[in-house]
Amino acid sequence: MDSYPPPARDLVAAMRTAALAAPDRAIAFQGAPGAYSHQAVRQFDAAAPPLPCFSFEDAIQAVIDGEAGQAAIPVENSLHGRVADVHFLLPESGLAIVGETFVKVEHCLLARPGVASAELREVLSHPQALGQCRRRLKALGLRPVPFADTAAAAAEIMARDERHLGALASALAAELYGCCVLADNLQDADHNRTRFLLLARAPLALPLAGPAKTTLAFEVKNIPAALFKALGGFATNGVNLSRLESHVSGGSFTAAQFLIDIEGTPDAPAVARALEELAFHSKWVRMLGCYPAAADWEES
Structure with missing residues (x-):
């Protein structure tokens, strides 16, 4: 609690008390009350008690420990790119992605x-x-x-x-x-939006109604054209990749891990075939979640 500036502490204390009284309904977020992550919580569920946490790790841990049913975590911004550290926190958390939303950011x-x-x-x-x-x-x-x-x-x-x-x-x-x-409106471009993911302890059951996305993490084998071969199955099966990012891991600049978002879910035959090919050319593949696709950020 002392990590927050004094004017925020009473608000944080009140919100935490309300959230911890109904942990299954609570949504954890990083930041003080009034943060854009707080706004994301309202967009996910306006009736959910928001649980302020000082860091992304604290918000994720709140879900793991059962202090909150879900956590709203920012992953990328239309102006400034990906949010630091989230690319490795998501796979390491053991939580499942169950939703997404786009928050209009007006500084x-x-x-x-x-x-x-x-x-x-x-x-x-x-x-x-x-x-x-x-x-x-x-x-x-x-x-x-x-x-x-x-x-x-x-x-x-x-x-x-x-x-x-x-x-x-x-x-x-x-x-x-x-x-x-x-x-007001101090951002460098009017299209400024941040994409948030909703994390929970258990994944959503398939099938999902309406347009959906699947997020995966994987590490390709250290051989020539490994990434090309691993992703080739999505092209040949007509599965669209909406996001691809990489980061090095394990203390070696030759071991790259990747996060991808694809349109569709594994219960669709085309997606299943693409995932089979991905697994063949990868050291490991980890499913991070299947969830309803939010409206395009330009419409949100």
């Missing part, structure tokens, strides 16, 4: 009441938010300062009597902590 420049824009010199926020507003902050002559999360940054500037210090966060965070909004 506000916040300050303490009575502080003018010209007084600001530095801006606190999560590194993702700072990256999404990089050009605007540079144009304003404001130095970005990384912080734990966006909403906590809003709470932090209210706890520190430093007139040169602002924050990037949501309008909800400004309302919750009493900040003054000096400017």
Whole structure:
């Protein structure tokens, strides 16, 4: 609890008390109340008690320990790319992906009441938010300062009597902590969206109604054209890959692991054939979840 800035602690305590009273319905999220992850929880289930957690690891652990039924975790942003660390936290968690949503991210420049824009010199926020507003902050002559999360940054500037210090966060965070909004829509592009995945202890049962996605992790064999061969089955079977990313593992730059999202689920014959070919050319394949596909982010 002490990890949060003082203005956020009472809100966090109240929300945690409510969530822990109904753990099966609770959805854990990283950040202080008012974070964009908090908004994602509302989009997944407006009636679910939100459970604030200081880190992604804490939010995932809350589900593993039974303090929450699910966790809302950001994975990628349309402006700033993938969210750091999530690419290895997802496979290691042992949790299943059971849903996705796209959150429209609209950053506000916040300050303490009575502080003018010209007084600001530095801006606190999560590194993702700072990256999404990089050009605007540079144009304003404001130095970005990384912080734990966006909403906590809003709470932090209210706890520190430093007139040169602002924050990037949501309008909800400004309302919750009493900040003054000096400017809104500070993101570098209007299409700014973050994709969130919903994690649970058990996967959804197949078949699923409507359009669906499957997320997998795998490591290809260390042979020439291994990735080409491993993914070839998706092309020959007409299965669309909507996401592919890689990272090295095991202390070797020759051992690459991959995360992919595909359209469809393994109970479809074409997907099953593609997965069989993927397994043949891989050291291992791990199913991370099959879940309903959210509406395209441009429509959300």
